[in-house]
Amino acid sequence: MEHVRLADSRGQRAPVGRLMAALIGAVVLFQLNATMLSPAVTDLGERLDAGADQVGLQATVFFLSAALFGVFLPRLSDIAGRRPVILAVVAVTNAGTVIGLLAPNIEVLYAARGVQGVCGVLVPMSLMVLRDAVPPDRFGLHVGIITGVNGGVAGVDALLGGVIVDTVGFRGVLATILLVGVIAAGLVWRWLPDSRPSAGARMDWRGVALLCATIGLLTVGISGGGVLLVGAAAVLFAVFVLVERRRPDSLVPVRQMRDRGTWGLLLTTTLTLAGVFAAINFVLPLLAQEGFGMSASTASLLYLTPYALVGWLVAPFAGRLAENIGYRRVFRVGVLGSVVALVIMMFGLSSPAVLVGCAVLLGVTAAGMANIMLNAMGVVYSPADNQGLLPGLNSAAFNVGASLGTAVLSSLVGQPGGYQLALAVAVVISLLALAVSFVLPAGQRQ
Incomplete structure (x- = not known):
């Protein structure tokens, strides 16, 4: 594949620089959602009247949500298209941030973090776009840039988040994340190309439900939920394998x-x-x-x-x-x-x-x-x-x-x-x- 052959929002071939800008905007949005609230543990507890263990649970909710959405959204983008799915993910993430901004208690913040967790697919889906877009001899370099930027943001966003928390509180952090989310949405809308490698295929929603339930039970079990949940996850995975063997359009052939x-x-x-x-x-x-x-x-x-x-x-x-x-x-x-x-x-x-x-x-x-x-x-x-x-x-x-x-x-x-x-x-x-x-x-x- 030579250069970038995928069409952007105007139906034109997207230059690599603009493509990378859109993808970097998406992965930065994920990283901010993942770690920028880390310094706000005390502030969240004081403002939402919650204990440290309750506040810590919001991160668990976020990462569990990210794992579950990761099961099916990348595959869905094979069928429905990379660009519309990534646009929807960014929009839903921003909606979750707004919910968090308005959260009157810790329970609403949990809901917000669960919604924001959808952005966990932005890193793997960005790499999928690169696979579609760049020649094999440039793929490794571009992967390094995308994931390197993602890691670099993780090195500074917690420090920036601490300054914001000390100044205006956790809602200031969420407002910053929302601003980045709006910018990311604009970059994705304008410059992200589309591709549909499995257009016309069917989505195996039964397999999605079984695998999501398996991963959910496993994650909660190993995070302190107990050996029974881990065992239930193993049983459910066995059921998933039996079901998938009989389906021509299985999620995992x-x-x-x-x-x-x-x-x-x-x-x-x-x-x-x-x-x-x-x-x-x-x-x-x-x-x-x-x-x-x-x-x-x-x-x-x-x-x-x-x-x-x-x-x-x-x-x-x-x-x-x-x-x-x-x-x-x-x-x-x-x-x-x-x-x-x-x-x-x-x-x-x-x-x-x-x-x-x-x-x-x-x-x-x-x-x-x-x-x-x-x-x-x-x-x-x-x-x-x-x-x-x-x-x-x-x-x-x-x-x-x-x-x-x-x-x-x-x-x-x-x-x-x-x-x-x-x-x-x-x-x-x-x-x-x-x-x-x-x-x-x-x-x-x-």
Whole structure:
């Protein structure tokens, strides 16, 4: 495919620069919705008369919603079109932000966050647009730019959110998100091209319902809902497989279930996020605050911001490198480097400076390499006749892995030597992710 052949809102071929502007606007909107409210925990509790545990639940609602919408919206865009689905997602996200702005209590905020969760599909769908639009030898570079910008925003939006919260409260954060959402809607409307690789196909809504219920039960179960919910999820998944085998228009064809590029990638993604995400986003900030007495903003500035910004800088180069040596190899280098960083953290827990260095290294290996390759492989391994399914399921695997890792590591840090034990478990999980990655096929774009 040469250059961009897809038509924008005026029926003209969309230049790459304008296409990238529209996609970056979409992924920035997702990232702000995902993390910009993080510094507002205290303010939300005071203004909505809610406890810390109630306030924390709003993030769980958001990510669970994102995982569920990820099951079917990317596939729906194969049929109904990328551009109309992304436009609808941005519009619904903005509507959820308005609900949050007007929320009089925590229950209404939960509803708002559930609606906003639809934007979780914007990252995988942006990569699907790139697959349709750019030639194979430029795909890795553009993936690196898109996902790198997404990670870079994560490094500064929490700090900006803290300033806004201190000035005008959480509603000021939501107003900022809404402003970005309006801008993103304009960019998408004007410059995003359309494509419908499965036009005329039927949507398997029965399969959607079963798989969403499975992922919902699994996510809630591993986040503290108990082993019974996890067991119920396993039973429901077995029912899903039996039902899908009998449908000619199944959401997940049997041949794709058996493909190493499908189950291998989903397992690799889940394990990678369970190991590295929880270590950098839960264990390290908790140690900084409880062990070193840092404030939340100082901990974010010293550890999370360098991690995200370094990942932003490295991602385009990692994407370009993957075009030459392969996505799997870059991923494995990233995971192996992350394991090295986690081991150093295990033996450097008493030194804030050593931990800063580890955060920077993880920015290179995890944020800049491993996570970028996981997103890219979700597109690379997608068959031509079902392009939207795997990126959506892979997005759900990101959320499930993050929930699983946080649940496991958080149960360990309170024990004697808990921080070191939690990091040791993170190392083991990451090594499992590395091992599973060797089942992944070469995966040429189709």
